[in-house]
Amino acid sequence: MQEKSEQSYWATVKDCLRELHSFTPTKANNQIREYRKQIEALSIESAIYHDEPYEVACDIAGVSSENRADWERYQIIRKAHFPRRQRCTACKQDECRDEHEKKETSTC
Numbered sequence: 367m368q369e370k371s372e373q374s375y376w377a378t379v380k381d382c383l384r385e386l387h388s389f390t391p392t393k394a395n396n397q398i399r400e401y402r403k404q405i406e407a408l409s410i411e412s413a414i415y416h417d418e419p420y421e422v423a424c425d426i427a428g429v430s431s432e433n434r435a436d437w438e439r440y441q442i443i444r445k446a447h448f449p450r451r452q453r454c455t456a457c458k459q460d461e462c463r464d465e466h467e468k469k470e471t472s473t474c
Contacts, residue, residue: 374447375419376402381443382423386436389427397426419444 380398383389389397401422405414414422420440424431 372415375415378419378444378447379423379426381446382420382440383426385443386420386439387423387427387429401426 376398380391380394383394383397384391418431418440420437421431
């Protein structure tokens with residue numbers, strides 16, 4: 367992942383933690399730092415970028431991402447950091463909510 371995209375990814379995670387999970391900015395920063403240390407130690411850092419920032423924020427917050435009650439709010443947060451969303455390569459829709467097999471080319 368390119369550096370700017372990586373920064374946008376983690377900024378999206380941070381905003382999700384703050385806006386959807388009521389984390390303070392300091393708590394969000396600390397939790398993200400710890401989470402990144404953990405995935406770096408497991409050598410799975412590049413794999414994490416296949417998950418939506420929403421899913422990572424839910425993981426950090428210790429809640430299930432399956433509910434998707436905040437999905438609409440998440441889309442607004444995501445668009446602030448990634449304004450030009452690409453079409454899903456699996457279903458060809460712009461705002462895909464369906465789970466697809468995770469592939470590098472998929473943007474679901």
